[in-house]
Amino acid sequence: MIRVALDADLQAITDIYNEAVIAGGSTADLTACTLEQRRKWVEAHEPRHDFPVVVMENENGKVIGFGSLSRFHSRAGYDGVVELSYYITTSERHRGRGTEMVSSLIAKARKLGNRKVVAVIFAKNSGSVALVNHFGFTCYGVFPQACWDGRNFSDVSYWYLDL
Template identity: 65%
Template sequence: MTAEAAKAAQERQPAEGHQTVQGQQTTKDSAFVIRDAADSDLQAITDIYNEAVIAGGSTADLEPRTLEQRREWVESHTPRTDYPVVVIEDESGRVAGFGSLSHFHPRKAYDGVVELSYYIASDAQHHGYGTAMVKWLLGAARQRSCRMATALIFADNAGSVALMRRFGFTRFGFLPQACYDGKRYIDMSYWYKEL
């Protein structure tokens, strides 16, 4: 990590009540910082999400989202809820991905159950950022006294399936051909982990 990047990483502080995770990924020797998303991150969040929309295989959205639509999505999480949207930066300070915790269901009896989601830029995949993001999101859910985390992923998304298994999630549901992306029907799998 350059001295300038180290100084910038040190200066970033999490919002009150949120944790920041800093670490060294030995697999690629790439440092990372996970922090609350800021307005200045909206373009990167939009670009990473739209890259996933266009590539297919990880979101059911069929059309890229506008910057304003992503802004509304981020604002729907914080500060009105206690569920964050966070970004992960690589050692140069570039946003390499983002993740979020969301209410599993709006009905009150489901309080304490969260859904996690994460997206990593294609050129930043296989550097440990997805693992770091899921670890952070699970820690944030525990910090908020959540009792269960859930995830809904495409059943053929091998990377996400492996990540769910690595963190001890259990597949509890399978919905065949639930999603149609304009070319093919895609099976969905539901995962959960007790916290």
């Protein structure tokens, strides 16, 4: 089940995000985030009805992933373009959870009247690249060695979907 994130979900969101930070290859953060940092990240999604943060629960009600639609750019000309991001806990990957999350976020972006969804992905993240391809995203560029992930410089790919 995917639902709007609550304050009670902040620890799970932080833990899942920090798994990705520690593993490397999917986020530009180099050190684990605190609960307060994740709280500020969630609170920055304002207005919340236009820029939702959601969580995914498993069959037992445990939070196993989260996702968001974020403002792509603060300038008014970019209104209607949102950035999609998602993280699934390691033990729940390769079970269709990412597909379910991305599908839900795309549907939400459409319902909110957006015209484009953007995804920024480490080019070597084959799982996420395959996922956005599955949904018909188009790669509009690769920024070579744009991001240091704590171990290596990585190329970053930029994707969009017309809604």
